[in-house]
Amino acid sequence: xxxxxxxxxxxxxxxxxxxxxxxxxxxxxxxxxxxxxxxxxxxxxxxxxxxxxxxxxxxxxxxxxxxxxxxxxxxxxxxxxxxxxxxxxxxxxxxxxxxxxxxxxxxxxxxxxxxxxxxxxxxxxxxxxxxxxxxxxxxxxx
Numbered sequence: 173x174x175x176x177x178x179x180x181x182x183x184x185x186x187x188x189x190x191x192x193x194x195x196x197x198x199x200x201x202x203x204x205x206x207x208x209x210x211x212x213x214x215x216x217x218x219x220x221x222x223x224x225x226x227x228x229x230x231x232x233x234x235x236x237x238x239x240x241x242x243x244x245x246x247x248x249x250x251x252x253x254x255x256x257x258x259x260x261x262x263x264x265x266x267x268x269x270x271x272x273x274x275x276x277x278x279x280x281x282x283x284x285x286x287x288x289x290x291x292x293x294x295x296x297x298x299x300x301x302x303x304x305x306x307x308x309x310x311x312x313x314x
Contacts, residue, residue: 173210176213223287
């Protein structure tokens with residue numbers, strides 16, 4: 173588990189530098205993303221959840237920490253969310269979908285692409301739900 177945490181943090185630091193994230197936010201993005209990836213590994217491997225549910229919970233953790241860091245350090249939320257969800261993006265699913273299409277195994281391609289779209293949708297839904305709920309609680313009333 174520590175190894176997953178470390179490698180996720182290192183990959184997020186690399187992408188944060190590549191995306192020109194402000195220097196004071198790089199380690200915060202690495203923290204939230206590594207915690208999100210650890211959540212994904214815990215839910216999928218140890219609790220036996222599906223990859224869709226594990227992605228949803230992991231993206232919720234990333235979005236929650238991103239909202240907290242954005243308000244605490246006066247940055248935009250996207251500075252923390254985009255690098256934080258990178259380990260969760262189903263890149264291998266997209267690759268295997270294309271591979272199955274090239275091999276003309278269309279039933280396998282449909283199966284993998286459906287799961288990949290559900291994973292991407294669960295990540296988007298988690299970010300949307302956390303963002304909406306935090307806006308309800310933190311919006312200034314006139």
